[in-house]
Every structure is written in structure tokens, then in C-alpha cells.
Amino acid sequence: MSPSCVPNFADLLRSAEHTAVHLEMRDSYGIRDEEGGFTEFLRTGRADPDPDSAHWRGWIPLVRETVARGVRIRRARIVSEPVTDYIRWEHAQTSMNISVGEQVRWLPRRLASDIAVPGNDLWLIDGRRVVFHWFTGDGDWAGHERTEDPDIVRMAAAAFEAVWDRGIDHAKFAV
Template identity: 50%
Template sequence: MHLELRDSYMLDDPAFLAWQDGQRPDPADRSSWWGGWHDAVSQATARGVVVRRVRIVSEPLSDYVRYEYDTTFTNIAAGEQVRWLPRRQAKDLLVPGTDLWVFDEETVLFHHFTGDGQLAEDGREYVSDPALAKHCADAVETIWQRAVPHDEYRPA
């Protein structure tokens, strides 16, 4: 399970800059956008692992989140399930304070970003704690249940 909470990440990302200049990845030209991340997700899902990503987003979407929306077809092609939850619809939920991955019943990876969206120098924090993993998994599951599947979400 992957929870994303920010309205922007790494604004100097070359793919994002190209998108801002009007370049769009071609879904039919898989070799132009498929990479190591897609291989890892594809291999995991082939083993029966369910990979889910949920994004809590402000509306109207920031340019960066619109870029993510436009390129989510790559996540789905790799086997991820993706959902979106407008931030206003999350107001009554208890949400973790930072982006995270829940890998299993005890491992959580927290991502810590700087104010301008860069991954902090020590931004990857792996925590092995069954109680915390359950707490995070329960929170993400609640968010997931409320969120809109990618193919149904129409950004404001």
C-alpha cells in the first residue's frame, strides 16, 4: 500500500518538466516510459502481490498532480491499482502525517520531503514495528475504501 499526500514532488524532475512543455508519454510506445519501477511492480503482481497506491489531492489539482494523473496509465500497466481522494473528502479521516509504503505486517517505509518537494537527504525511513504497520495499514485501507478508482476519477 502506498499513500501519497503532497501536491508536488521534485519539481525539477525532467519528466515533469517535459510534461510542462507539452510532451506526453505515448501509451502505445511502452519502451519510451517503461522502467525499473514498472518491472518491479509487474514482477510483484505476477507473484500475486497486490500493489495499491492512493493519493489524497487538493482540487483543483496542482500542475504536478495533474502530471501524475496524466501518467498514471504507466502505474496501471505495471499492475498497480490506483485511487484518488479529494482532500475535502478526507477531512474526517485520521491520516498519517507523511507519505508511506506499508510492505507487510511489520514494515513501513516513510518518505520525508523538504518543503519544496525534494526527498530529504535522510528521507527514507524504514520502520519495523507490527503495531505501527497495522495502524498505518488500517488508515490507508480506510482512505482506500473512500477513494475513487483511477478510471472513474475526473479531476477538478
């Protein structure tokens, strides 16, 4: 994995003044720095509950800092059913995301058929800039693209809000 393929999430979230929304649409990811946690989940059925562990070290403090500045962070995931082992793992660890201030909803893919969504996962910051994430076929980072093109930003915002509006709150979504 090339370091240039991985976006700098700290810079991205630190640039947010009001909102940061994340749309995820893959049923599995193969991101190398997640391998240990995912393998452990497959072995034990448990996600890492320690916010100070190596798995969470970069994310938890960043989200806490961002939310403390008054930024609303929302994450929406479109998932196939039955869910993959990877999605079961994401679901198991999402309580950690929520405990530090993220809001998370899940949308079964069968309920998203009439929503026009972009071809790639994305972050939308303050409704004015989008970062698209590209992944390889096996789910590792392949790159990213940033844009402030108003037409693309509007499309991404509309897609996210449509998914969010239909999404099921994490507490009510069973895997």
C-alpha cells in the same frame, strides 16, 4: 540529493510476499529524476507513454516482476482540488502504472478530513513493515524510516484502508 535519502524500491518491493500499498499525500514533489518528464508534460500536456523509456526504466519492470509473483500493489493519493500541475501529470501517467498491475485510487483532500493519516507518505509491505518517506519543503527526498512496530503498522494500515475505501478509482477520477 544524498543517495542515502532515496529508499531502494527494488529491495522494498522484492521483499513483498502478498501486498504492497503506497499512500501519497503531497500535491507536488520535486524529485530531481522526474524533472525532465514533468517539464515535458508542462510543455506538451502529454505524459511519457513508452514503458521502455528512461523515465519508466526502473519502475515498470519492477512492478511487473512484483505483480507476477502474486503481490497486490495498491496506491492511494490524497489530493487538493483543483489539482496542481504535478497531480495532473501524475494522473496522466497513471494509466502506465495500471497497465502493469497497480491499482490506483484518488481521494479529494476535502473528503479526508476525518481520517487520521500519518504525517508522511508511506509504503506498507505485507501489513507488517512500513517505510515512511520524508521530503523537503520543495518536494525532494529528505530521507526515510523503516519500522515494524506493531502499533505504527496498525495505524498506517488503518489510514491506508480508510483512504482506499473512500478513494475514487483512477478510471472515474477526473482532473
